[in-house]
Amino acid sequence: MADKITVGYTHLSGCTGCTVALADNYGGLLTLLDKYVDLKYIPTLADARHIQKVDVSFVEGSVCINDKLAVEEIKETREKSAIVVALGGCACYGNITRFTRGGQQNQPQHESYLPIGDLIKVDVFIPGCAPTPELIRNVAVMAYLLLKGTKEQKDLATAFLTPLMKLTAKNEACGCDLIVDVINQGLCMGCGSCAASCPVRAITMEYGKPNVERDLCIKCGACSAQCPRGFFNTDVISQYEAINEAIMAALQ
Template sequence: MFYSRDFDDDFKLKIGFFHFSSCSGCQISFLDMFEDAVEVLDAVELVYSNMLTKKEEIPEMNVAFVEGAFCLEDKRHTELAREIVEKTQMIVTVGGCASFGGVRRFSVGGQAPQPAHQSFVPITEVEILRPKIKYAIPGCPPNPSLLYNFMLALLEVNEEFLQPFEYMVLTKDASGFDVIKEVVSKGLCVGCGTCVTACPSGALTFNQTYNKPMFEASFCVHCGSCLGACPQSFKPYPQPVYF
């Protein structure tokens, strides 16, 4: 990983945003983030975006933010993946589709794949990209404020803030079931309801009687928002021992 303290005052972090198969909502959130990010614009240079730049060739960059699922039948996806690997130092997957498969993998929410394109996998499972994937940002789409704080942490090398996003790369389910299994079932839930408010699909509801979240799997779009928002997740608690 590069470190900002190794650069001179004139250094600008060169970033690009790449689109695979998705609704482009993550990139829109990314662009919305810049409305409140005036203070970091002098330290960041957007060198590639299919929405904002007209460059046909992909330039070299420090960080590639990638949204959308990878289509196994689409040769253009393979070509783009190879070029990203060649041109960037680090990859950050943005949103549920790129990080965990999301609606593209589970065909949830009326976004079924096209007949000719049936096999979608998250970017985190594409073998040629995996060595350069450092962080995964959950959400469907991620909140612009989350993206802004992530960008600040990246520039400041705030490893404590970035660590959960590093763990997210290895997360497989990224659903409300993770909250139930990893937080509620282990007695770590404090009943704050943050996971419920973070859920974009209503898959999590709050049980007022027990002060705990309840999960309806059929509504889940596997975006990871709930697990990423939970203040009790990604903490180095000792695993419980059952007798």
């Protein structure tokens, strides 16, 4: 189909969990590929893996700055993509690669890893470890609407993507962002979204407020992005029923 958007997938220092999350859309992924997305290259899932010119690039993993190829690839990705989406905690915030000190086989000299936003301008963040299949799907559908939709659809897609674009302002997450951006700012109302979204159960709710066990935190950024007082775009979320129905219908 001519009016598909072209998409690429750059795989840097990540564990392939993000790729698996994308694939875990099952039939939805096939519908996406049938109707909306021309997936130009993606390691693991397809033979084509060299970076090409595309509308949207998803990037999994952080960049090892001691690895020339990784640095070249992230720069090439930026040059050849209209929109770059940092997919998952490693690309957005470094995630567990923040803990590496090098010394691992078989490339012990690879010790310095940066979230991609430290090297290139990133347009959209999808935090989390692993990011959820549903959010990847929602962003893919919205990216399609943004590039190929009617005026109304473009407006909706812009409104939906805006908070995920604003997340790109910060390249660090450590659980303390909950404390700094929400509690210290007098915004927490004790819903428990942070505790529910934490993939490693580092957060418990004590007397209605989050307590972050920082030794457990892997720095994926899920908690503060899931927090309704992290961001809340009332206009979009109030239409949750219609938007969810539209996305499900699009993937039928």
